[in-house]
Amino acid sequence: MSTPESSPGHVVDLDEDDWKELKEITIEFLSKYDALYEKRVQKLIFYCEIKTAIKTGQRLTDATFMPYDYGPYSREVTKALEELDEEGRISIRDNGQYATALDGGSLSPKKTYLIERFHEETKRMSTDELVERAKETWLWKHFEYAEGMDFATYIDEIIMSPELRHCLEDPDRDPVEDPDIERLLS
Template sequence: MPDSESVERTDTRELKEIIKEFLNHLDFAYNYRLQKLVYYGEIWCLQTYGRRLTDATFKAHHYGSFSDDIADALEEMRNDEEVEYETVVKPDGPTYEYSHHEDGGELSPGKKEIIEHIHNETNTMSTEDLAKFSKQTWLYQNTDEAESMDFEYYRDEVVIPQSERERVAERDGCRAESDADLREALAK
């Protein structure tokens, strides 16, 4: 069984690959937009597949959803020169403009397709619109400021409520073993 440190590295590695894949679809992006894109992806994946895109922890903040995991991954990639970046001075202080334009990577074809789909849905949205989206989600609105969002609760009680799981099980005399089984049973 892997130790927690190797699991953490693996999770960080995949998060970095997801960030790079988002950047591959953009000329550049700031941390703020990347935060909102990954969060959009989390909500979309939960609503579509009943699973998350990443395992990043998100918190509710004044400017919308925020993940220290994403900010840390960006800093590591910047320090390790895994992404290109430029320092940009803004009225509220310096920030970084990130870019990455290399095909490949270690991300599964399925996650690449998901990110492409999310890009196609969001490429005409401003960053402020993405922030508004994040603030309008049930998950954000039901999380206290600076507290971690409970994606599992959101999935189980809002996206696919337990009552639906029980209704399908009762109707079909069986228990849905996965979200795919549940969706198939609900389609009957």
């Protein structure tokens, strides 16, 4: 897979907590499969970014994604895979696929739940279908090749209608357990 490692101005820029969480999210995805190519890991995390934003008004990670050769790409996800391999928490098979023997990542129950739900939704989708869905998003259509996608604008201006914003701002509401959130989003 072609990577933009030499792209000017694109540096892995996550604080320590966000970096650790991205690695745990990566392990959580890998734990649900026998093995995955990096392209699919990238697309699954991006797809869950979109679905998490729609479902909760927040992001799954703070990784930077950009439109790239084979759909959305994040240098941080690539670096997370490399570091997890160096740590021995995942392995790279002879065919280039990543795998883990771990049962999952160390995540909040909310993020674990969201990833499980999105896994159920995506496990039968091909990687090409994930790429096509990504290319249908506002984020893909509004950012240039190798330009960082602005999730904050996407969430604030595209996803968050006034009705949904009011609902999500209720301090007693848990967005993961709210069965009406789907109705509000349609």
